[in-house]
Amino acid sequence: MTNPSPPRTTPDDATPADADARRSVRPVICYPADTPAVAADMAMLGRARESLHPVSLIRVEPREAGSFTVPAGHFFRIHSVEGAQVGDLNLFNLHDRAERFYSGKTRALHGTHVGLGDRLWSCLPWLRPMATITHDTLGWYGIDADGGAVHDVIGTRCDPYTTRLLGGVDYHHCCHSNLVRALAAHAGIAPEQAEGEVHDVLNVFMCTGFTRDSGRYFMKASPVRPGDYLEFFAEIDLLGVLSACPGGDCSATHSSDSAACYPLDVEILSPAPEALEGWQPPAPSAYDRSHGL
Numbered sequence: 001m002t003n004p005s006p007p008r009t010t011p012d013d014a015t016p017a018d019a020d021a022r023r024s025v026r027p028v029i030c031y032p033a034d035t036p037a038v039a040a041d042m043a044m045l046g047r048a049r050e051s052l053h054p055v056s057l058i059r060v061e062p063r064e065a066g067s068f069t070v071p072a073g074h075f076f077r078i079h080s081v082e083g084a085q086v087g088d089l090n091l092f093n094l095h096d097r098a099e100r101f102y103s104g105k106t107r108a109l110h111g112t113h114v115g116l117g118d119r120l121w122s123c124l125p126w127l128r129p130m131a132t133i134t135h136d137t138l139g140w141y142g143i144d145a146d147g148g149a150v151h152d153v154i155g156t157r158c159d160p161y162t163t164r165l166l167g168g169v170d171y172h173h174c175c176h177s178n179l180v181r182a183l184a185a186h187a188g189i190a191p192e193q194a195e196g197e198v199h200d201v202l203n204v205f206m207c208t209g210f211t212r213d214s215g216r217y218f219m220k221a222s223p224v225r226p227g228d229y230l231e232f233f234a235e236i237d238l239l240g241v242l243s244a245c246p247g248g249d250c251s252a253t254h255s256s257d258s259a260a261c262y263p264l265d266v267e268i269l270s271p272a273p274e275a276l277e278g279w280q281p282p283a284p285s286a287y288d289r290s291h292g293l
Contacts, residue, residue, distance in 0.1 A: 031109050033118075038109055040132040042117055044279065045233050049075070049134060051272035058268075060087070062261035065178035065243035067186035068268065069094055070234040072281045075134065075269040077229045078204050078242065083262035084224050084249035086206040087242050088157045088175035090183070090199055091120060091130050094237040097187070099126045099284075103153040103200040112209075113149040115139055120202060120232075126284040130238060135231035138205065141223055147209040148220050151230065155208055155217060157201045158245065158255040171246075174255040175201065178243035186239070204230055204242075204264075206250055221251035229267075236281045242266060 016022070033039065052075055060066040062085070070076045078087060093099035102123040110118040115136050119129040136151070143149045159176035163169065171177075176198060184194035205224040210217060247254025248261045 033109050038119070040117055040119055040129070040233075041279075042134075044276070045132065045134050048233075048271040048275040049231075051275045052269040055268045055270050058266040060242050060244045060264045060266065062244050062248075062263055063173040063178070063246045063257075065175070065182035065241055066266070067182050068240045068242070068266050070238040070240065070268055072234050072237050073271070073276050073279065074234050075231060075271065076234065076238075076240070077135075077231045077267045077269065079229045079265040079267060080205065080224045080226050081263055081265050082226055083260060084205075084222050085262040085264055086222050086224070086245045086247065086250050087204040087264045088179065088201040088245055089204050089243075090179055090201055090241040092197070092239040092241075093122065093126075093130070094239045097197055097239065099123065100197070100199050101130060101202070102127070103202065106202075107153040110153075112154045113152045114202065115151060119235075123199075124285075125287065125289055128282040128284055129235045131232040131234055133230065134233050135229070137228040138223060138230070141207075143209075144207075146218070146220065147212060148207045148218070149209060150205060150207050150223065152203045152206055152208040153200075154210075155201070155203050155206065155219075157198075157203075157243075158247065160255075163255045171255050173246050173257075175243040175245050179241050182241050182243070186241070198241075201243075206245075208250075219247075219250040219254070222249040224249070240266065 058066055058068045091101040099122045102121050106121045116139055118133050120131045122128055122130050138150050141150050157176050158174040160174055163171045179198045180191050180194045184191045205222045207222045208219050244264045248259035
C-alpha cells in the first residue's frame, strides 16, 4: 500500500513568494536557425536570382484555389495583383504527396512568421527544406506595436467545420474547402481523399499575432498592395496549392462573402543553368527510423 500524499498547505492557485523570480528566468531558443544544417546558402541564391526569367503564370481567382508545379531549382513568386489579398499555401513533394509542408516544425525553427532566408520544411520522416524564401517585398513591415507580423505559420486555415461550429451555417469557399477542391482536381482523386492531404498552411501576406493580454490569435488588415510579392526557391520538385482567402485582406472577417477579394498570381521562374552549378536538392533526414527498437 502506498502512503497517502501529504495534505496541501496552500491553495492550488496561490501565488508563490518567488513568483517574480520564476518569471524572470531567461528564455532559451530551442532550435538555433543559423546552424549550417538549417540555414540556406543565400549568397548562391542571390546570384541565381540575377538570371531569372519567367516560365509560366497561374491566376488564382478570388475565393477559389489553384494548383501549380515547380521543378527543383526553379523559383516561384506569389503576387498581389489587383487589391489587398491574403493566400493560404499548401506544398507537397510532387512525386509523393505524403511528404508535405510541416508548419509546426517551420515555426519551431524560424519563428511564428517567416521571411527572407527562412525555409519551409517537410513533415516527418523526411524533414528537409521544401522551399526557401528568397525575396519579400513586405520585409519592411517587421513586428508592429500589436505584435503583428506578416506570413504566419501559426494560423491553420479557415474551414467549414469551424464556421458551422461558431455560426451554424455551411460555407464552401473557405480556404480549407478551396484547397480540397483544387487538390482533388489536380490529382484526380475524390474530395474525401484530398481532404485528408490538405494541411496547415503558410498564410501568405496575412498580418497576424497573439494578443498580449490573453494570448489569443488575431488578424488585422494586411499591408500587402498590388505589386507586392513573396518569392521562393524550390528545393525539391513541388506541387503547390494556393487559396485566395475569402477574407480578402482579413481586416474584419473571413469565411464569408462580405469581404472584398482579389486574385493572386503565381509566377514560375527559371535561373540560368550555370547559376546553380554544384547545387543538389536536399536529401531526406538521415535518421535510421529505428526509434530505439
